[in-house]
Amino acid sequence: MPPQAERWFKRILPQGLLGRSLLIIVTPLIVVQLVSTYIFYASHWDTVARRLSGGLAGDIGMVIESLRSFPGPDNRLRILGMAASKMDLDMRLDVGGILPNTSPPPPRGIMERALFEALRDRVQRPFLIDAASFEREVAVRVQLSDGLLEVFVPRKRLFSSTTYIFVLWMVGTSLLLLGIATVFMRNQVRSVRKLAAAADSFGKGRDVPNFKPEGAVEVRQAAQAFKLMQDRIKRQMRQRTEMLAGVSHDLRTPLTRMKLQLAMFGEVDGRAELEEDVAEMEQMVEGYLAFVRGEGGEASAPTDLAGLVEEVVGRYRREGREMDLHVEDTLVMPLKPKAMARVLSNLIGNAYRYGGHVWVRVGRRPDAAEVIIDDDGPGIPPESREQVFKPFFRLERSRNLATGGVGLGLTIARDIVRGHGGEVLLEDSPLGGLRARVRLPL
Known part of the structure; x- marks a missing residue:
C-alpha cells in the first residue's frame, strides 16, 4: 500500500x-x-x-x-x-x-x-x-x-412479502446484536480507561486509593501488575527517605562536634578553612535531604497555582526585591503545595541570584498550565542547560556557597515538577537573561 x-x-x-x-x-x-x-x-x-x-x-x-x-x-x-x-x-x-x-x-x-x-x-x-x-x-x-x-x-x-420480512429480520437482529456488543465492549473499554487514568494520576504524583482490577482477565492482570508496581515504587521511595533521614542524623552529630571543637580551638592556622568545609558539608547534607523530600510524602490537593505563585512572589517582595507579576487566570489543579512552593522559590531565587530584575507570568495553555520566570542576568549557555539539572553540578566553580550553592536547586525543581507529570525547560529570555518555563498538565 x-x-x-x-x-x-x-x-x-x-x-x-x-x-x-x-x-x-x-x-x-x-x-x-x-x-x-x-x-x-x-x-x-x-x-x-x-x-x-x-x-x-x-x-x-x-x-x-x-x-x-x-x-x-x-x-x-x-x-x-x-x-x-x-x-x-x-x-x-x-x-x-x-x-x-x-x-x-x-x-x-x-x-x-x-x-x-x-x-x-x-x-x-x-x-x-x-x-x-x-x-x-x-x-x-x-x-x-x-x-x-x-x-x-x-x-x-x-x-x-417474505422479501421485506427477510430484510427486516436481518437488519433488526443485526442492530440488536450491535447494541449488545456495544454495551459489552463499552464495559471492557471502561476498565482499560480506568487503568490508564490510574497510571496517569500516579505518574503525576497523585494517590490512587480506590483503584481495583476489573474487566477481562488480561485487563485484570495488567491492573494487578500496575498495583504491584505502585506498591514497589512507594516502598522504595519510603525506604530511601528513611535511610537518608538516618544518614542525616548520623552526620549531624559529628558535624556538631566538629563545630564545637573548632570554636574551642581559638585563633589557629587553618581554622577559617575548616569552618568553611564544615559549613559546606552541612549545607550539602541539608540540600540532599531537601532533594529527597521533594520526591514524595506530601499528598496532592486542589490548589490555586496562581495564588501559590502570588504567595511566593509576595515573600520576595517583602524582602525588598523588585518583581513584575502577571496572572492571566485562576488555575485550580491537584498539586503538592509545599513542594511546588519550593520549586518556585528555587527558580525565582536563582533568577535573583544572577539577575537584577525578575518577571513572572502565570497562564493557561490548551493542554497545560505554565509559569514563566524571566531575568536579565547572564543566562546559561545552551550546551549546559541540561547539565545544570544534574545533582551537585555547578556552573560557578568556586567554593563560595553564597554565589553557587550546592548544585541541587534545579535538580529538586525538576524532580518535583516531573512528579506532577510536568516539565521544567530553560530557554533564552527575550529580556536578555534566562527563561525558566514550568509546564504542568491540566
Whole structure:
C-alpha cells in the first residue's frame, strides 16, 4: 500500500479502542448481510417472482384461449366470471378496443421484468403492463382479434412479502446484536480507561486509593501488575527517605562536634578553612535531604497555582526585591503545595541570584498550565542547560556557597515538577537573561 494511501486509511479509521473493536465486529456482520442479500435477491426473490408471474401469465393465456374456443356473449360472461371467482382476476373485454400505437416503457424492477417475460412466452400477443396507475393492482392490456382485454391483478399475486420480512429480520437482529456488543465492549473499554487514568494520576504524583482490577482477565492482570508496581515504587521511595533521614542524623552529630571543637580551638592556622568545609558539608547534607523530600510524602490537593505563585512572589517582595507579576487566570489543579512552593522559590531565587530584575507570568495553555520566570542576568549557555539539572553540578566553580550553592536547586525543581507529570525547560529570555518555563498538565 502506498504511504499516502496508508496515511489516509489510518485517518479514517477510529482512533479509540471502542470504535476499533466495534469495527471488527460490524465489518463481518455487514459483509454477511451483503452476501446474504445478494444471494436472496439474485436467486430466491427472482425465482419466486418468475413462478408467480408465470402462473398469472398462464391464467391469462387460458382465459384468452377459452374466449377464442367458445365465442359468443354468453360464453364470454361465463368465462370472465369464472376467472374472477376462481383466479382472482378482474377481466373486461372492450370490443373493438385497440392498444395505443406507442412503444411500451421498459419494465422496471424484478416483478415487471418477470411478468413481461412470462406474458411474452405464454400469451404471445401484443400487450401492455401498467404497474404505476393503481396502488393495489397491476393492469395488463392484451390485444385480441375482436377487442382489447383488460386484466386487473392484485399485487399480492405478483409480490411475496417474505422479501421485506427477510430484510427486516436481518437488519433488526443485526442492530440488536450491535447494541449488545456495544454495551459489552463499552464495559471492557471502561476498565482499560480506568487503568490508564490510574497510571496517569500516579505518574503525576497523585494517590490512587480506590483503584481495583476489573474487566477481562488480561485487563485484570495488567491492573494487578500496575498495583504491584505502585506498591514497589512507594516502598522504595519510603525506604530511601528513611535511610537518608538516618544518614542525616548520623552526620549531624559529628558535624556538631566538629563545630564545637573548632570554636574551642581559638585563633589557629587553618581554622577559617575548616569552618568553611564544615559549613559546606552541612549545607550539602541539608540540600540532599531537601532533594529527597521533594520526591514524595506530601499528598496532592486542589490548589490555586496562581495564588501559590502570588504567595511566593509576595515573600520576595517583602524582602525588598523588585518583581513584575502577571496572572492571566485562576488555575485550580491537584498539586503538592509545599513542594511546588519550593520549586518556585528555587527558580525565582536563582533568577535573583544572577539577575537584577525578575518577571513572572502565570497562564493557561490548551493542554497545560505554565509559569514563566524571566531575568536579565547572564543566562546559561545552551550546551549546559541540561547539565545544570544534574545533582551537585555547578556552573560557578568556586567554593563560595553564597554565589553557587550546592548544585541541587534545579535538580529538586525538576524532580518535583516531573512528579506532577510536568516539565521544567530553560530557554533564552527575550529580556536578555534566562527563561525558566514550568509546564504542568491540566
